[in-house]
Amino acid sequence: MTQQQQTLSSPAAPNRFRQLPAATADSTLARLMLAFLATAGLFYVNIMPALVSGLIEGRAFSARDAGIIGSCNVYGAAVGAFIAIFLVKKIPWKAASASLLLLLISIDLLSMLLDNPLPMMLLRALHGLTGGLLVGIAFAVMARCGQVHKAFGMLLLVQFGLGGLGVMLLPPLVPLYGSWVLFMALISFSLTALLMLAFLPAYPLVTADPTQLPPPIRYRPLLAAILAIFMFQAANMALYAYIIELGEQAGLSIAIISPALGVSAWLGLLGSVLVIWLSTRLGRAAPVFISIVITAAATYALHYSASASIFWLANLAVGVTWAFSIAYLLGVCAEFDKAGQMAALGGFASKMGLASGPLFAALIIDGGSYSGLINIAVGLLLLAAAVALYPCRILDKAPGADVAPSVK
Template identity: 60%
Template sequence: MKMEIKIAPDGMAVRVMLAFLATAGLFYVNIMPAIVSGLIDSLGFSRTDAGLVASFNIYGAAVGALAAVFLITRVYWKPLAAMLLIGLISMDAISIWVSDPLTMKLTRGLHGVMGGMLVGVSFAVIARVTLVHKTFGYLLFVQFGLGGVGVMLLPPLAPIYGTSALFLALIAFSTVSFMMLFLLPDYRVEDAPKAVGNGDIKWRPLIVALLSVFLFQAANMGLYAYIIDLGKSYGLTIDFISPILGISAWAGLIGAWMVIVFSTRFGRTWPLFFATGLTLGATIALHFSADKAIFWLANVLVGITWAFCIAYLLGICAEFDKAGKMAALGGFASKTGLASGPMVASFLVSGGSYTVLINIAAVALLGCMLICLYPTQLLDKLDKSGQDEVA
């Protein structure tokens, strides 16, 4: 007698499994400081080459996420997700044996394409679940929780075991996600709830929301990819930096938890404006990283607000189209930002100074804080008029 495990399509378990699926395609971003530092210390890559490996990986993800926009309503998502997970595991295994900078860039670029497509597919499925902000909250909860373990434990292992420790961690995560995939409901397009405005996509606020996602992710990842080296440039040691990064990632659990609890209960405009402002302040504070307390506080604060803000920003994109195309497009904007940050940073920090990089990140965050007011106020207004789902 065959036994079937039934998972409630809107329950906590399914939100966690979707979070694992989406995280599997981009988990390397959560341990990016460990990867960049490992490439520099273990394989002798230059700062520029290490940063470009990160950029190739995430630009590949942007290409994959864009491809998902066109695929998600044309193919059944489960077999596609399974093939992509197998591809990710294969590319991570190959990466263990690569030591040439150009080969590593190309290998990670291909890995990124598959990972980005998986994230795009996952975001599209998340858009078909009720209370989309809450599901993105679970996503950030998983990312920051396990990312904290990664950035705390992996950097000290890289000098001993090389980059293999980093890529084996990614393989393990993808394997767990693969096993969870078969427990998820079908989430067919035709069963999805209606989008904002009864299906008519409002392109102007959507484009602004996508730009907000890009700026926010570029600003944060440009600094985060080099945060270990940044700390070292101010005289801090890896023994001090690694635990701080783990703690700051776990602090992100607070931000993700707040999204799960609040959803849209207090609207989107003021919570997002306030949290982005805190991110801006913490980023500026990195100018004073020689002070251990300031470095600690800035990283912890960014950990909390990063999880909080991006969950809302991605949720805003998803609400414009419940079939999932705009959620996948939000994933594309996110990955383009995540890739552009390290790429720009790789050229700014070649001399070992981080002053200009911090200033540019601060300007990008200020831009995000101001322009996201338009789509958030629109959605809050539609909530009040009863045209959108209310948490």
């Protein structure tokens, strides 16, 4: 057993962050708490439709301003994730995570007081920067786990499960109580992650053997994986940010739209569970390619959103395949570097895509229809599927590839 395996599979030791027993490093409980930590910095993405709709309904912001606020939030996160790439090897990740969570809570409290779009854009960009740093750190720690696909599968399990609850419950509450409920939801999640942080193990950075050179990073497949992540996230988020308005323009009521979004996000749990169960049993290339193509087909079906049944089915399909595909794609980046820097780089690409989608959509649909946006999203998804094949095949064919003959 290697030094790294001994570190990751060793029994729980007293937690230095607080004198509390820590979870075993490679346990399902530890993966769950890491998933909460990573989600806390970017939970607003999972409730983006509720956030955009809430700012329009609760604060009378225009659709364009609300979309740009969402983009500012995620662009800030992208910058934070990029900075995290250079910090993950140098900082005590637990102390940094606690500080960032407290700052997130403070910014969300301040956001309740603003009713002007420009200050809100600036403040949410700062929120995104803080959250992006947190997510980048969490991704780097997750990359130190064994069976990294399971860690990212758990991440998507948390994001889609609680995100589904958010998009189902929050939009109807905004007209009754105001948009402050959106920020209270974010604060509650950050507080939960802060409590869980105390029970996480240390996940120390394993020092490489100085007599052995680390394997060189293959930048071509890595860049292909990063590009695929960016296109996939941008295409999905461009529509997801405005999915409530899209449904309403098609003639559907919020009583139909909100449950559809909530259930679709919960079905994302199925996609996450499939990743955890399947792992690399069938490799990566075939599952990722098929899943993204299904996402593209379901996205195209949104042209027919006037039918409540088609709107529901399209969102349900995207819910499953979005979680399934992105967990694999993030895992592909993480496998290039167990120190976690490439995982943080994958997180940066993800956030750039998530930020660019709403911004691009805000510029296209301002005063127009959603048909052109749907077509562009479908094209991006198909291109992402083609690009993702290259890095997935490289890893599938690599000697000693992380292929699990059985998944526990």
